[in-house]
Amino acid sequence: xxxxxxxxxxxxxxxxxxxxxxxxxxxxxxxxxxxxxxxxxxxxxxxxxxxxxxxxxxxxxxxxxxxxxxxxxxxxxxxxxxxxxxxxxxxxxxxxxxxxxxxxxxxxxxxxx
Amino acid sequence: xxxxxxxxxxxxxxxxxxxxxxxxxxxxxxxxxxxxxxxxxxxxxxxxxxxxxxxxxxxxxxxxxxxxxxxxxxxxxxxxxxxxxxxxxxxxxxxxxxxxxxxxxxxxxxxxxx
Numbered sequence: 001x002x003x004x005x006x007x008x009x010x011x012x013x014x015x016x017x018x019x020x021x022x023x024x025x026x027x028x029x030x031x032x033x034x035x036x037x038x039x040x041x042x043x044x045x046x047x048x049x050x051x052x053x054x055x056x057x058x059x060x061x062x063x064x065x066x067x068x069x070x071x072x073x074x075x076x077x078x079x080x081x082x083x084x085x086x087x088x089x090x091x092x093x094x095x096x097x098x099x100x101x102x103x104x105x106x107x108x109x110x111x112x113x
Numbered sequence: 114x115x116x117x118x119x120x121x122x123x124x125x126x127x128x129x130x131x132x133x134x135x136x137x138x139x140x141x142x143x144x145x146x147x148x149x150x151x152x153x154x155x156x157x158x159x160x161x162x163x164x165x166x167x168x169x170x171x172x173x174x175x176x177x178x179x180x181x182x183x184x185x186x187x188x189x190x191x192x193x194x195x196x197x198x199x200x201x202x203x204x205x206x207x208x209x210x211x212x213x214x215x216x217x218x219x220x221x222x223x224x225x226x227x
Contacts, residue, residue: 101163
């Protein structure tokens with residue numbers, strides 16, 4: 001069990017650029033979650049997938065954000081036309097349906113200049 | 114709406130002593146779950162302990178235990194025999210039964226001093 005992995009760990013971009021992050025869940029976990037954490041705050045829920053279906057989305061997920069999980073394994077989170085307010089740590093978590101416990105990855109820290 | 118409040122931004126404790134971190138929550142659901150997560154500096158978030166609301170018995174995991182007061186909507190974390198490795202941000206979180214969304218508090222920064 002290698003845990004949840006995220007790539008890249010750090011991303012610096014200029015305002016207006018698009019960025020994409022990847023998350024690989026624990027292999028047998030069918031649920032995958034994205035959260036955003038800004039400095040001094042707890043994580044905020046963005047969205048979650050069960051297998052390849054996106055079942056819940058937060059109002060925080062504006063139309064510049066899109067997440068996919070095409071084959072029910074890894075997931076990508078894309079942010080288009082980045083803004084300075086998008087600077088945050090983006091966390092991915094996974095769980096096995098029925099267990100209720102989410103396991104978190106190390107996060108991708110995004111800095112928008 | 115689901116809310117979680119941690120009223121202690123920072124706490125410190127001497128090694129080997131006991132410390133209690135506070136958390137209150139609000140939910141309209143009768144079926145919910147409560148969690149404490151630990152986030153060490155520059156490291157990933159780890160589950161410390163979880164409590165199902167329907168269980169009356171307080172959860173324990175080795176040196177970590179909770180005091181779950183359902184009527185008061187309080188969920189405090191007690192760390193016994195504190196160790197230097199316990200230094201971290203601690204987040205209280207809740208999840209309503211019909212949702213997969215975790216709602217987190219703002220966290221308490223705990224420092225264990227030698």
